[in-house]
Amino acid sequence: MSDNQLLEVIERYLNGEMNADERVQFELLCKENADINSRVKEHQQFAKLLKQYAERVELENRLNAIHDEIDVHTLKEDLMVHPSWVIQLWRQHHSKISVAATVALFVMVSALYLTGAFNNHDSYVELNNKVDKLKRSNESLSRSIHDIKNKPADKYSGTGSGFAITSDGLIATNYHVVQGPLDSVYVQNADGVSFKAEILYAEPQNDIAILKIIDKSFEGLGTIPYTFKRSESDLAETISTYGYPDGRASYRNGYLSAKSGLKGDSLHYQISIPINPGNSGGPLWDSKGNLIAITDSKQAQAEGEHFAIKSRYLLDAIRNIPSDSLNEKVSLNKKNALSNLNEVQRVKKEKDYVFMVKIYN
Amino acid sequence: MNKDSNHSAPTDNEVILGILNNSESALKRLYVAYFPMVLQLIINNNGNEDDAKDIYQEAIIVLYNKVKAGNFELSSKLKTYIYSICRRLWLKRLTQLNRYGGDIRDFQEYLPVDNEVELHNDRDIQFDKMENALQLLGEPCKTIMEDFYIYNRSMQEICERFGYTNADNAKTQKYKCLQRLKKLFFQQK
Numbered sequence: 001m002s003d004n005q006l007l008e009v010i011e012r013y014l015n016g017e018m019n020a021d022e023r024v025q026f027e028l029l030c031k032e033n034a035d036i037n038s039r040v041k042e043h044q045q046f047a048k049l050l051k052q053y054a055e056r057v058e059l060e061n062r063l064n065a066i067h068d069e070i071d072v073h074t075l076k077e078d079l080m081v082h083p084s085w086v087i088q089l090w091r092q093h094h095s096k097i098s099v100a101a102t103v104a105l106f107v108m109v110s111a112l113y114l115t116g117a118f119n120n121h122d123s124y125v126e127l128n129n130k131v132d133k134l135k136r137s138n139e140s141l142s143r144s145i146h147d148i149k150n151k152p153a154d155k156y157s158g159t160g161s162g163f164a165i166t167s168d169g170l171i172a173t174n175y176h177v178v179q180g181p182l183d184s185v186y187v188q189n190a191d192g193v194s195f196k197a198e199i200l201y202a203e204p205q206n207d208i209a210i211l212k213i214i215d216k217s218f219e220g221l222g223t224i225p226y227t228f229k230r231s232e233s234d235l236a237e238t239i240s241t242y243g244y245p246d247g248r249a250s251y252r253n254g255y256l257s258a259k260s261g262l263k264g265d266s267l268h269y270q271i272s273i274p275i276n277p278g279n280s281g282g283p284l285w286d287s288k289g290n291l292i293a294i295t296d297s298k299q300a301q302a303e304g305e306h307f308a309i310k311s312r313y314l315l316d317a318i319r320n321i322p323s324d325s326l327n328e329k330v331s332l333n334k335k336n337a338l339s340n341l342n343e344v345q346r347v348k349k350e351k352d353y354v355f356m357v358k359i360y361n
Numbered sequence: 362m363n364k365d366s367n368h369s370a371p372t373d374n375e376v377i378l379g380i381l382n383n384s385e386s387a388l389k390r391l392y393v394a395y396f397p398m399v400l401q402l403i404i405n406n407n408g409n410e411d412d413a414k415d416i417y418q419e420a421i422i423v424l425y426n427k428v429k430a431g432n433f434e435l436s437s438k439l440k441t442y443i444y445s446i447c448r449r450l451w452l453k454r455l456t457q458l459n460r461y462g463g464d465i466r467d468f469q470e471y472l473p474v475d476n477e478v479e480l481h482n483d484r485d486i487q488f489d490k491m492e493n494a495l496q497l498l499g500e501p502c503k504t505i506m507e508d509f510y511i512y513n514r515s516m517q518e519i520c521e522r523f524g525y526t527n528a529d530n531a532k533t534q535k536y537k538c539l540q541r542l543k544k545l546f547f548q549q550k
Contacts, residue, residue, distance in 0.1 A: 004536045046543060047510050052484075053491040054511040059425060062385070063418045066392045072400070072410045079401040230407075231464050334409065 010040050014047070077329075156358040161243035161282030161295070162187055162211060164353040165228070165318065166330055167221040169213030171197065172314055173281030173357050174296055175204050178211070180361070185211060187355040190249065194358065201321040206267060207296060207309060208317045209281075211357070224333040225349045226283075229290040230312055232259060233269070241273055241295050241308075242347060243282030244356035250276075251347050261307050268307040269293055275306040283354060284308045289338025289346055370394035373439040380428045392421060395440060398469065399447045405466050407455060416454065420446040423481045437472055445471040449478045494545035502538035509535060 012018050013026050030037040090097065160177030164170070171187055178185055178199055188194040195215035202209040233239075233256055240253035254272035261268030271284065275295050284293035293308035318330050338346045371379070371390040379387020396417055403413035420443050427433045435442075448471050455465075495503050501523055508514040508522070516528055516535070525531040 004533060007536055007539070008532065046546070049487060049491060050506070050510045053488050054507070056422070056488055059422060060418065062388065063392065063421060066389045067396075067414055067418070070393065070396060072414075075397050075400055076404060076410055079397060080404055230466075334407075 006036070006039070007043070010043050013040070014044055155360070156186070157182075157361050158359040159244060159247055159278050160280040160357045160359075161278065162355045162357045163281075163283040163291075164221055164224055164355070165210070165314075165332065167223055167333075169195075169197075169218055169220065170200065170318075170330065171211040171213065171355055171357070172283075172294060173209050173211060174294065174309075175202050175207045175209040177281045177357050178202070178209050178359060179204070182359050182361040184360045186358045186360070187211065187213060188358060189355055190351050197357075200325055201317065203313075203317045203320070206313045206317065208294065208314055210317065210321060221353060223335075223337070224353060225337040226285060226289045226291050226353070227334060227336040228311055228315060228332050229286070229292050230315055232310065232312070233286055233290075233292045235259060237292075238287040239271060239273065239284055239292065240287075240343070240347070241275075241279065241282050241284050242351050242354045243279040243295065244354075245276030245278040247278060247356060249351065249354075249356075251351075253343075267309055267313060268296065269310060271295075271306050271308050273306060275308075278356075281357060283350070285346075285350065287343075289336050289341070289350070370440075373435055376439060377428055377433065377435070380425055388425075391439075395443050398440070398444060401468055402444070402447060403451060405468075406451065408451065412451070412454070416447050416450050419450055419481070419485075423477060426481075427477070441470055441472060442474075444469040445474045446478065449474050453478070490546055490549045493549060494542055497545050498538070498542050501534075502541060505535055505538050506542055 009026065013023070018026060030040060158177070160173055162171040162173035162177075165172050185197045185199065186194045187197050195213045195218045197211040197213045197215070200210045200212040235256055235258070237256040238253065239256055240251065242249070242251050244250070252273045256269055257272050258270035260266055261270060269284075269292075271293075273284075273295070279295050282295040283291055284295050286292050291314075292311050294311070294314060295306075295308045315332075318332070321330065323329070338349060341349070371387060371394060376387055376391045378384075379391070396413075399417040399420070400410060400413040403416060404410065408416075423446050424433075424439075424443060448465070448467070452465060495506070498506070505519060505523070508519050509516070514522075516531055519525075519535070520528050520531040523531065523534075525534065
């Protein structure tokens with residue numbers, strides 16, 4: 001019997017097309033001949049798989065047809081909006097949350113009391129860079145770089161750093177950089193061009209402020225090359241920042257040394273990068289070009305300890321911007337254009353999105 | 362209220378009976394009911410709407426096959442089951458893409474479903490191989506294989522469709538095609 005004929009017999013057997021006699025004979029043959037037996041099994045499985053594959057394709061087509069009728073875009077808008085999510089959660093769980101909050105508050109207050117936290121105040125010294133110092137060290141340099149077309153003279157009273165979060169000119173920085181009575185805020189890009197900005201939103205408790213460029217000459221930035229990471233980064237992660245200490249652009253790198261700040265403060269990471277005056281509000285990236293924190297003030301007493309605010313708080317702040325102060329919803333860049341680049345190439349791209357924040361009062 | 366019954370989530374039993382009876386409307390109501398939940402999970406955990414579609418359809422297929430196989434016991438709410446499968450699949454995908462940052466933002470309760478997801482993945486690999494093998498097989502073999510093994514057409518019909526002069530020629534052709542398909546299938550790693 002040729003293989004071709006054998007296949008035909010096997011198929012007739014599997015399809016139940018044999019009469020009783022043939023069946024008995026064939027089953028006997030299978031028992032005696034292990035080779036034929038295994039061929040029957042193999043063919044049965046293969047034919048079944050082919051059939052299941054076809055069923056799967058058909059099911060996928062049905063699901064796709066159903067999917068096409070769903071208005072995914074509208075759904076997505078609804079589900080991404082923070083307030084509605086919070087409200088939902090609140091509606092479902094408000095009693096539990098209230099109880100939990102009360103207990104948490106009680107535990108916290110008593111713990112603070114017991115550890116004596118109320119008695120000594122650890123101070124973070126804010127890193128506003130005062131202009132006197134700047135004047136002394138950099139007078140000539142600043143004159144040559146600054147574009148003073150828009151203003152009578154570049155007599156700002158403080159500087160910090162900031163970085164773009166959207167290409168239409170939203171800039172994140174530290175609240176303490178723009179805190180207090182001020183006349184105006186300008187942000188200056190890597191080419192030394194300044195743009196007028198306003199404070200769009202601030203969360204003083206987390207030391208985060210969001211600025212918006214309102215200058216008529218501002219034409220928007222290119223697509224933001226970095227992405228924003230919500231989850232916490234790991235210890236020893238290689239990190240880098242770019243900012244304007246002393247009003248001069250500077251790149252630095254190091255590693256993430258602790259996942260919390262002073263006294264277990266969960267708002268901050270501790271980092272090995274020395275944060276100089278003027279760095280406040282600058283970006284902190286991991287080695288893949290994810291933005292993971294905002295560089296923040298340093299502690300005066302303990303030399304060598306530096307901190308950065310976790311990006312989660314920035315993302316929350318962005319969500320909390322009241323919708324009536326925005327023309328359109330903030331949509332953050334989700335496509336990382338940096339992950340395959342080396343450090344030098346990456347910084348070259350990133351620096352165009354970092355600004356010096358200048359305060360006038 | 363006809364409108365209501367179309368838009369509200371079907372009961373779990375309706376879904377299971379619907380799947381067993383090949384009801385298109387039950388499948389549709391199931392799909393529409395839980396897609397937003399999965400979309401929410403994915404887009405708030407580093408994914409986009411296309412990822413959500415992929416993951417959700419995979420989960421529906423897992424559920425569908427389980428119900429069809431007849432060994433589906435409802436030990437939790439269907440909603441929880443679907444969420445758990447999607448969550449597991451998405452974690453896996455995130456890890457593959459190196460986008461997993463160590464935690465995931467959850468919106469529902471979930472169960473451990475690792476085994477079912479593994480089983481599903483194994484089967485998916487087989488289907489991918491089959492798809493490739495059929496692609497490589499080319500015509501007329503592909504159609505002959507589909508006609509005979511998927512649509513259960515008789516050799517007589519196939520003979521007429523392809524204009525073979527006699528059934529023996531068609532049989533020989535079919536045999537050759539099957540041998541090639543098997544070879545293409547088993548060659549793949």
